[in-house]
Amino acid sequence: MSDKVRWWRQWLQQPQRTALHRWLFQVHFWIGSVAGLYFTVMGVTGGIVVFQNQLVGWRAMRWLVNLHANLFAGSAGRFVNGIGGISLTWLCLTGAVIWWPGVKYWRRSIEVNWRANFPRLNWDVHSALGFWLFPILLLWGLSGTYLALPQLFSIFYALDPADRHADQWLSWLANLHFGRYNLLTEAIWAALGVAPALLAFTGTFICCRRIIFKKPSNPFQ
Numbered sequence: 001m002s003d004k005v006r007w008w009r010q011w012l013q014q015p016q017r018t019a020l021h022r023w024l025f026q027v028h029f030w031i032g033s034v035a036g037l038y039f040t041v042m043g044v045t046g047g048i049v050v051f052q053n054q055l056v057g058w059r060a061m062r063w064l065v066n067l068h069a070n071l072f073a074g075s076a077g078r079f080v081n082g083i084g085g086i087s088l089t090w091l092c093l094t095g096a097v098i099w100w101p102g103v104k105y106w107r108r109s110i111e112v113n114w115r116a117n118f119p120r121l122n123w124d125v126h127s128a129l130g131f132w133l134f135p136i137l138l139l140w141g142l143s144g145t146y147l148a149l150p151q152l153f154s155i156f157y158a159l160d161p162a163d164r165h166a167d168q169w170l171s172w173l174a175n176l177h178f179g180r181y182n183l184l185t186e187a188i189w190a191a192l193g194v195a196p197a198l199l200a201f202t203g204t205f206i207c208c209r210r211i212i213f214k215k216p217s218n219p220f221q
Contacts, residue, residue, distance in 0.1 A: 013102050021098055028094040033207045035087050036200035042068065042084065042144075047193020050178050050186045069147075078148045085145030088196075092138040095130050119209060126202035133195050143177035146170060 007018065015021045045068040048061075055061050071077030101109045110131050112124040130137070146153050156166040175181070179189030 011100075013104065015098075015100050015102055024094045025098045028091060028098055029207065029210075031087050031091050031094075032200070032203040035084065036204055038084055039088065039196040040200045042081075043193045043196030046140075046178070047190040050180070050190045050193070052178075053180070081147075082145055082149035082152070085141050085143075085148055088141035089138065089145065090141075092134060092141055096134060099127060099131055119205075122202050122205045126199060126206065129195060129199060129202075133192065136192055137195065139176055143173045146173055147177060 011018055011020075045064050048055075048064055049068050052061055052065060066072055069078070069081070071080055073080070099109060100106065108124075109127045112128050113120060116124065150170070153170060156169060179185040
């Protein structure tokens with residue numbers, strides 16, 4: 001059996017034992033640990049800022065927009081938000097890979113066993129929420145990066161010298177960040193704004209369980 005065949009067989013059945021899985025888990029683990037509070041603040045404030053047009057007369061809105069857009073720090077805050085967007089994108093991509101539990105157990109990673117003990121319930125919520133909300137979280141990561149560091153997306157113009165589609169694509173990406181199409185999409189985006197907070201909380205528990213209590217991150221292990 002060749003090494004490639006052996007590796008793929010192990011990935012399909014027991015991916016946790018591969019070096020790639022262990023490395024990506026560490027990347028995911030530390031980004032989430034360091035930036036968990038940041039993602040919580042961005043998710044909650046973003047869920048409110050979605051209704052900026054409807055709440056334009058609310059005095060606190062300008063404060064929230066300033067916090068969400070640049071962390072009260074102007075260009076320096078926008079740069080930090082750009083790093084945050086890149087970090088969220090990496091969290092999504094690494095999470096998508098390490099989410100895979102193997103062919104025998106993949107169903108348990110998209111469901112939540114509400115009767116389980118807390119460590120397993122916490123793991124289930126983190127795993128299932130990350131799976132089902134992967135598209136919107138990745139969208140927020142990419143669009144947040146664009147809004148904060150638009151220069152990184154100049155490749156779109158390099159691929160489209162006539163600028164016929166680049167502006168349209170990037171405008172579409174920016175609009176999707178807040179879901180400002182109609183009241184329904186705004187309400188959905190606002191409700192989903194709590195997802196980063198839930199993922200940060202469940203991820204923090206996984207972090208504490210691993211570092212402080214020396215328990216396996218995955219309660220199935």
